[in-house]
Amino acid sequence: MTHSRSRSHSRSQTEQPRPAGLPAFQTLLDSTNWASLATACGTGESLPAALTLLTSPDPVIRESALQDALGPVTHQNSIYEATVPVALFVAAILDHPAITAGDHCHDATTRPTLVQLLDWLGGTAYDANDECVAFDESLYGEGCLDEFAEMRAFRDARPAIFSAVQALLGHDDADVRHSALIAAIPLIEHPLLTRHQADLAGHARRLLAASTDRHHRDRVLDALKAWGHETRGLENTSDIAAREHYARLRAARASRDGDWTGGGYSEDPPF
Template identity: 35%
Template sequence: MATEWGALQHAYGSAEDTPPYLCQLLNEDPEAQAEALGMLDMSVLHQGSLYTSTAPAALFVAAILTDPRTSAEHESFFPWDDRTRPLRAALLDWLGNIADSASYGEDPGSEDEYAAEDDGEDDDEREAIQACRSIRRELYDAVAPFLDDPHPDTREAALGAVTLLLKAPDLSELVPHATHRLRSVLAADGSRRERASAVLALGAWGQDTTGLLDDPDPAVRTCAALATGCAHVPRATAVLLEALRNPVEADHWFPDRLPHFDGWPRFTLLKAVLDRVDAFEDLAPAAMALIPLASDYTVDRDWGPLLVKAFPTGYTPGLPLSAAQRELLKAVTANDKCWGDIGNKFLWLRKAGLPDQRDAIRALL
């Protein structure tokens, strides 16, 4: 049945202009292909939003993945993405982003705002997300074969898309088969990046990663430790703390950052450790390694949460500081980069019960 594109919507109105861009993905000119994907990304998946045109566009993209023309190498349409890789890899990433947006609200314990019956202006949005959820099995069937693609960029993109697709509750029966495939990747002599991506995927699916906590590669064992199933495993916490004691090395494990990490890897590792460690003293050595890298710009990701961990009930004037608290405050006040004009730090200082001013904190030492 033909798609009535004029009856569908994207970010800028009617989606009647979408079919030419879909066809342009199969143009012989790599620059034209890159432009087409860029335009689709800006319209039918604008900033991660889903529209009534998103699902049919995704099905078209899934259907052309095997076309030889998608193996053409091209630069990204967007100036902030300097990668050169096969169009197929970029298309797989794009499908993964759709799966990620469609899964919003499906995590256990979260409220799925799209599942609730609601009248009003969000009918199109609800229709769009339900349509994207309904095609996830078809997308998986199209994406999964590329887990064995000979091109590493395509394999990585396929793994990223599969990881996001298999977070869907209705695809849970596919996880064991995908897990078996990824464990074969981990057993092989693959690259650090490929093995780390595989173990992060296993963790995202709730699979057991404890057997990799003693992997010879520190990046792989740290990725294994990040799995939620390792949250109460002491060895996993020790692995994370070990990595954080050398945060510069951890930040450069992957020259091209893995999509699983939000910013520098050290931020993801620290967030996990803060959730798992009860006493600040247990992570004090890691904190002291992190503070020299901290700044006004990173306060929400590192030294702010560390202050709150060190002073969980707030600083009490007159009470002596512990040795770990004292060393943390010394390091923070000694770092000029933490004391610029950005105001976020004041929220964290107040939350920790500490003075707003650098010199006032120094006076406590």
Template identity: 35%
Template sequence: MNLTALPEPAVVLAETDWGALEHAYGTAEDTPAQLVALLDDDQRVRSQALDHLHHVVHHQNTLYVATVPAALYVAGILSHPRTALPVDKRPRDFPGPMRAELLGWLNSVADAADDQAEATMRRFGFPPEDYPPFVRTCEIRPLLFSAVSVYFHDHDPHVREAALAACVPLLDDPRLYRHRKGVAPLLRERLATSALWQYQERAIEALESWGEDTAGLEVQRDAFEVCDPPTATSSSAEWDVAPADAADLPF
């Protein structure tokens, strides 16, 4: 994959041989229709399409060969006006419209190919370079970052926070290290002060790993009672998990 720019969503749909790709339940020939449905004018249809992303295309943090073109499509539609529409919410889901949900899904995809995921795979004897979905997800990280970073200053605070959170695993890419200095103040001033403790934690951990000052920052876990955090089935699955083990391997 030698993409130099984010492809148009219609091109991703038309030029991907979905029937030759696999997701969690076999051939991905059903995925194009679900990707199109993300922009349906019916909220129930949009919500079902979002479930397809979470539970089929990127099921339980697993990267499949179909995950990469789906991620390119999702990144490509972020600017579509219908991503500002709502989707169905379960108790404890993250707040925000479809755009925030899609950013949360890209966050999850990027998490499955970040430095921690790579270290976990190696620790259990699975070289990530031998797993094509991991390799291909890493290849498109600069393209995903270019799409996500547009929303760092969005008027919707839920979208802003989802975009900043999604950028953290993407910035594990050496080609993107130069952006860390510019992103760090945003993490400190916006994400670390979020009402959601998961965002606070993500910001503080990222800043610490980048060698940035975290003085005065602290995770306020009582925010759990103020803004319901996501369930494991939502677009931004909870990050308060046990240390990585074999169950966390991205396949």
């Protein structure tokens, strides 16, 4: 069964000791029965080859492998049987020399592999966050998560994934540390990780002081509000305009369709 938010390598000699709960990437690659795991387009039989290319020293090869490795396990915001081992593999290669060395070797039109992997982890974590669970419970009843084994498995894996993401929160490159923060925010909803809220709040304030990225600003402002922080003094004129725009969109949607947030899904637009 899949859960949809849209309703409905040769062994590397450079592998480092992994954080607790996060296996080495080669172990994940070798020990997973990929062909038995469902994806959006069949099974994960082709995933090992694509995942292996993510650690290629050639950034062009890595770039072309991203869609083949990640697309089949997150199609239409769904989580599949193969999503969790792919997510753990991605977390396990965040410090791989080929990826970290490529941070400053990309052209102006291509984001570093490290940033793209963090963005994928964050997007997938948002697809399995508490808000999604609340929405599903409004549709299918409390406890429906028991029926969504793939989502439950991803949520259980959040501490292991966070252990790799956390190491990048202080990265020298602003794009990397900001993407790490956005990925960390939904991960720390796990009960074992909520103690990291104060630390992430500090990172969030630093992002707001430096970044103009609309998506990043929206995510950290929403997180700070959810954690009980006053955010009005942190907003700039663009944030205020965006907040007012989202409010107008919500009002128009509610007027047309009824109270569309009544089922527990309250994330701000864009739709």
